[in-house]
Each structure stands twice: as C-alpha cells, then as structure tokens.
Amino acid sequence: MRWGRLFIILLTVTIVGVCTFFALEPFQENIKFGLDLKGGVLVRLEAPADATDEDMAKAIAIIENRVNGLGLTESEVRREGNNRILVELPGVENPEEAISLIGKTALLEFKRVDTMETVITGKDLEDAKEGMNPNETDPNKVYFVSLKLNPEGAKKFAETTRDLVNKYPTKPNEYNPNRAIAIILDGQLLSAPFVSEAITHGQAQISGGFATLEEAHDLAVLLRSGALPVELEIVEKRTVGPKLGLDSLDKSKVAGIYGILAILLFMLFYYRLPGFVAGVSLILYSIILWGILIAIDATITLPGIAGFLLSVGMAVDANIIIYERFKEELRNGKTLRAALDAGFSRALRTIIDSNVTTLIGAIVLMYFGIGTIRGFALILMIGILVSMFTAITFTRFLLKQFVLSYAFKNNKLFGA
Numbered sequence: 118m119r120w121g122r123l124f125i126i127l128l129t130v131t132i133v134g135v136c137t138f139f140a141l142e143p144f145q146e147n148i149k150f151g152l153d154l155k156g157g158v159l160v161r162l163e164a165p166a167d168a169t170d171e172d173m174a175k176a177i178a179i180i181e182n183r184v185n186g187l188g189l190t191e192s193e194v195r196r197e198g199n200n201r202i203l204v205e206l207p208g209v210e211n212p213e214e215a216i217s218l219i220g221k222t223a224l225l226e227f228k229r230v231d232t233m234e235t236v237i238t239g240k241d242l243e244d245a246k247e248g249m250n251p252n253e254t255d256p257n258k259v260y261f262v263s264l265k266l267n268p269e270g271a272k273k274f275a276e277t278t279r280d281l282v283n284k285y286p287t288k289p290n291e292y293n294p295n296r297a298i299a300i301i302l303d304g305q306l307l308s309a310p311f312v313s314e315a316i317t318h319g320q321a322q323i324s325g326g327f328a329t330l331e332e333a334h335d336l337a338v339l340l341r342s343g344a345l346p347v348e349l350e351i352v353e354k355r356t357v358g359p360k361l362g363l364d365s366l367d368k369s370k371v372a373g374i375y376g377i378l379a380i381l382l383f384m385l386f387y388y389r390l391p392g393f394v395a396g397v398s399l400i401l402y403s404i405i406l407w408g409i410l411i412a413i414d415a416t417i418t419l420p421g422i423a424g425f426l427l428s429v430g431m432a433v434d435a436n437i438i439i440y441e442r443f444k445e446e447l448r449n450g451k452t453l454r455a456a457l458d459a460g461f462s463r464a465l466r467t468i469i470d471s472n473v474t475t476l477i478g479a480i481v482l483m484y485f486g487i488g489t490i491r492g493f494a495l496i497l498m499i500g501i502l503v504s505m506f507t508a509i510t511f512t513r514f515l516l517k518q519f520v521l522s523y524a525f526k527n528n529k530l531f532g533a
Contacts (some may be wrong), residue, residue, distance in 0.1 A: 133308070145441055150207060151418030151489070152357050154366045155209040160219055161353035164200040170187075172346045177202055179342045184217050186338035195418065212356050214335065215270075220349050222303050223339040227321070230279065230309060232426055236277045238344075241270025245340035247333035252271045262337050264320065268492040271319030279315035287524075302336075313435035369422045376426065377403075388440050394515050395436040402432050402507045403456035431472065435508035451514020453520045461513055468508060476501050 152159060162180075164173060177194055179201065184192045195206045209215050225239035226532055244265040251259065277298070285296040297309045298325055307323055327333045381399065384392035406425065410417070443460035451459060479501065482494035 151416050152205050152207040153419045155207040156357045156379050157209050158212045160204040160354045162202045163351040164347045164351045168200050168347045175346045182342035208258040219353050222345045226301045228299045230297045230299050237270045243267040245337040247337045260330050260333040261324035261334050263322050266319045275317040278312050281312045288416040293509050391440045398507050398512045406503050418489050418492045420489040421496045422497035432504035435468045438467050438478050440442045470502050472505050
C-alpha cells in the first residue's frame with residue numbers, strides 16, 4: 118500500500134512539475150491564439166472538382182511557402198473536404214496583400230516575341246529576390262526582381278537569347294521588337310526587355326511596374342513558391358479586427374474565472390472538506406491541461422476555450438459522483454475509511470462510462486469535423502483524460518489523507 122501511495126505521489130508531482138514548467142514563462146510567450154482571439158484574416162479557397170489529392174497537397178505546400186515568405190509564422194493552412202483549402206492568418210497587418218498573394222496561380226512564362234514560343238517557365242527558376250537601384254533615372258526601373266535559373270533553364274535561356282541576337286542583327290541604339298522576350302505572369306505582360314546580347318550566366322531580371330520595393334518582394338515570394346497546380350477560387354474571406362479579438366479573449370477570461378469561482382464556492386459550501394479537495398484538484402487540473410496545450414503547440418480559439426470549460430464541468434462532475442457515493446456509504450453507517458473505499462469503487466465505473474462516451478463523441482468530432490470544431494474536440498479530449506487522471510488518482514489520494522488524519526474524524530466535515 119505504501120509503495121502504491123508513493124507511486125501516486127511521484128507520478129502526480131512529476132506531471133504537475135512538467136506541466137507547470139510549460140505553463141509558466143517563457144513558454145507563455147509562445148501561446149498561439151486563433152484569429153477569432155488575435156484578429157486576422159480567414160480565406161477559404163476552392164479548387165476544381167477534378168483536382169487530385171496530389172494537386173491539393175502541392176497547392177497547400179505552395180500556399181504555406183507564400184505565407185511564410187510574408188513573415189506570418191502563426192498561420193495555418195489545411196485542407197477542408199475534397200477540394201477546399203482553409204487559410205488562417207492571425208495578426209496579419211496587411212489583409213489585402215495577403216489575400217492577393219494566396220490565391221494567385223503565379224504561372225511565370227518567358228516567351229519569344231517573334232514566335233510567342235515559351236522559352237522558360239517558373240519551373241526553371243532556382244531563386245528570386247527583390248532589389249532596387251537608386252541610381253536608375255527611369256522611375257519604373259528603380260525596383261526589380263532578379264532571377265536565378267537552374268542549369269536546364271540557364272541552358273535554354275542562353276540558346277534562345279543567342280538565337281535572337283544572331284537572327285535579328287541590329288545597329289547600335291537600334292531597337293527591333295522581334296529581339297525582345299516577353300515576361301508574362303498569369304497571362305499578364307510584366308515587361309518585354311530587349312535582348313542586346315546572349316545571356317549565358319543563367320540570370321535574368323524583371324523590372325518595370327513596381328511602385329515600391331514591397332511590390333517587388335511580393336512577386337519574388339510568388340516566384341519562389343512556384344505556380345499552383347490548379348486554379349483556386351476564393352469562396353470566402355473574412356477579416357477579424359485585433360480589437361474585436363482582444364475583446365473576445367477578455368470576456369472569455371472573465372466568464373471562465375467567474376464560472377470556476379462559482380463552482381468552487383458551491384463545492385466548498387455543499388461538500389465542505391471534500392469540496393476543498395475538489396477545488397485543489399480543479400486548480401491542479403487546470404495547470405496540467407494548460408501545460409499540455411502549450412507543450413503540444415495547440416492554437417487557442419473561442420471553441421477551444423468552450424471545450425476547456427466543458428471539460429472543467431466533466432472534472433467537477435466526476436468529483437460530485439465520488440462525493441455522493443461517499444456520503445451514501447457514510448449514511449449507511451460505515452466508517453470514514455470504509456465509506457471512502459466503497460464510494461470510490463461504486464463511483465469509478467460511472468465516471469469511466471460517462472467520460473468514455475463523451476470521449477467517443479469528441480473523437481468523432483475530431484475525425485469528421487473541420488476548422489475550429491477540431492480545436493474544440495482536441496481540447497475536450499485532452500481535458501477528459503486529464504480530469505479522469507486527477508479524479509481517480511489525486512482526488513482519491515488527498516481525500517484519503519484527510520480521512521486517515523485524526524484531526525478530521527467528524528463526519529460533518531465531509532458533508533454527511
């Protein structure tokens with residue numbers, strides 16, 4: 118018995134210690150809030166019905182690269198159903214810029230003007246970087262995007278430019294439009310630079326049409342991420358202001374604090390000493406759950422907070438079942454120790470049954486749900502498991518210490 122008691126103590130201390138470590142600084146700074154709490158942009162994209170799983174996976178990877186290129190580290194890109202992609206961008210400062218970048222196909226083509234034959238495409242790029250030339254007198258050419266071609270693309274580009282120079286010889290300062298290469302993005306002409314000599318170093322430049330360095334940066338991000346394999350249509354876009362998100366978070370905190378305080382006062386008034394144990398157990402439960410959520414890098418959303426509060430109710434429900442069985446055994450004339458053991462034995466099956474059925478429902482939501490529903494289900498699942506642990510181990514252990522103490526031998530202290 119002593120070894121079992123020691124094991125419970127060590128297990129509880131270890132779990133609480135680890136979770137407290139994650140729940141405190143500096144990990145608090147790493148808490149990820151959803152856009153409903155932090156503010157941001159939600160974009161839902163739809164691909165054609167015949168898009169394959171490979172197309173969708175590639176599109177998601179490309180969108181993630183574009184979002185990361187904007188410096189949005191807390192974004193989330195995930196697939197919904199068969200042909201939809203949900204993009205959440207918490208804390209984004211320029212919603213219109215982000216939305217315009219996400220859904221662009223970004224099909225880059227270099228074409229000969231004389232034959233309109235495609236020379237190279239975005240697949241031939243190795244890198245793309247924005248830049249500026251403050252000494253440029255033409256304001257349209259101050260900002261540019263420099264392109265580095267892969268070996269295959271460099272070879273094709275060199276052959277084409279060499280052919281243009283040889284096929285259309287010109288005199289100094291003479292311009293021949295047939296000797297130009299059109300740079301086209303998604304069917305729109307960006308520029309058509311004149312080829313003055315064969316380009317064999319595997320580099321090219323897009324200039325003209327950039328009013329700011331930021332516009333050149335956006336194009337570089339698109340080109341680095343590559344072209345989308347399918348055309349995506351924006352079917353929904355929603356912006357949540359940071360003030361609204363902060364207000365929702367503050368109200369959620371207040372509601373949660375008042376709700377938990379009301380539960381603790383009720384438990385203390387009605388169950389007395391066991392109510393105090395329930396309060397300590399509930400605080401312990403909250404620390405463990407919060408620490409786990411931070412450790413697994415979970416995103417906190419309003420539905421997630423609802424799942425947390427629901428799991429708090431499940432934890433309180435488990436304590437109430439235990440205490441009611443305990444009181445029934447005391448009324449039947451059993452001693453405190455015997456009543457506690459019998460009460461726990463009777464309550465255990467009910468607790469497991471009720472929690473398992475709720476857990477099954479949460480698993481179904483997790484599997485079939487989308488978006489915030491999955492967040493709600495995840496936090497509810499973790500909360501149920503943690504509440505079962507605290508009720509079956511910590512609550513029983515702490516209550517038994519009071520029962521075994523000579524200072525608490527009055528049945529009235531246990532609500533009987």
